[in-house]
Every structure is written in C-alpha cells, then in structure tokens.
Amino acid sequence: TKDVLKRSSIFATAPDVLLNNLMLALRPMAIGAETVVAQHGEVKCEMYFVCRGELEALDAEGRRIGLVRTGEFFGEMSLVFNQPRSATV
Numbered sequence: 367t368k369d370v371l372k373r374s375s376i377f378a379t380a381p382d383v384l385l386n387n388l389m390l391a392l393r394p395m396a397i398g399a400e401t402v403v404a405q406h407g408e409v410k411c412e413m414y415f416v417c418r419g420e421l422e423a424l425d426a427e428g429r430r431i432g433l434v435r436t437g438e439f440f441g442e443m444s445l446v447f448n449q450p451r452s453a454t455v
Contacts, residue, residue, distance in 0.1 A: 370417050373437040397421075404441060406454040413441040414455075424454040 368385040371377045377385060392415075397403055403414060406426050421434040431453060434440050440455060 371415070373417065374415055374439055375437065376439070402454060404451050404453070404455045406452065407450045409444075409448060409450050411444050411448070413439060413445050415439045421455050428454075 368382060368389070371380070371385050371388065377388075380388075395414075403421060404410070404412075406424070416434050416436055416438050418436055420436065421440075422430055423432045423434060423440070425431050434455060441451075443449070444451070
C-alpha cells in the first residue's frame with residue numbers, strides 16, 4: 367500500500383500518483399528468519415524494501431556489517447550496475 371511505501375525515506379514525501387504506479391511494479395515477498403534474500407557475489411538486478419522487521423548484512427566471510435531495518439532498502443545499485451552483490455542479506 368501507499369502507507370507501507372511511505373515508511374521508506376525515499377518515498378516519504380512522494381506524490382500519491384507515483385506511489386500508485388510504483389505499487390504496480392513491485393512484487394511483495396514474505397521472508398522467514400534465517401532466509402538469505404541476496405547472496406554475496408550473485409548478479410541480480412533487484413532492489414528490496416523492508417516493510418517489517420530487520421535484515422542482517424554479512425560480508426564475504428560471514429561477518430556482520432550492518433542491519434537493514436523497517437523502511438530501509440538495499441540493492442539499488444544492482445538496478446544501475448551489472449555487478450556482483452557486495453554482501454549477503
């Protein structure tokens with residue numbers, strides 16, 4: 367919904383028309399605990415928005431490098447560049 371998208375800082379002030387059109391392009395996913403969403407080194411052109419909960423980002427050796435929380439996003443660079451993922455999330 368528009369309310370869910372507005373939780374993200376990049377869409378907080380977006381006009382409703384943009385949010386309505388964007389909702390048509392997004393595919394909702396439910397991810398369980400301990401599930402890998404994006405694997406370090408894989409090449410995919412997908413961006414993710416976290417609507418609820420938090421995700422852990424790990425480096426190539428499996429060390430925690432950060433958290434992606436509700437309203438945040440990751441993978442935006444994969445939409446622009448065809449490069450391997452820099453972290454496992």
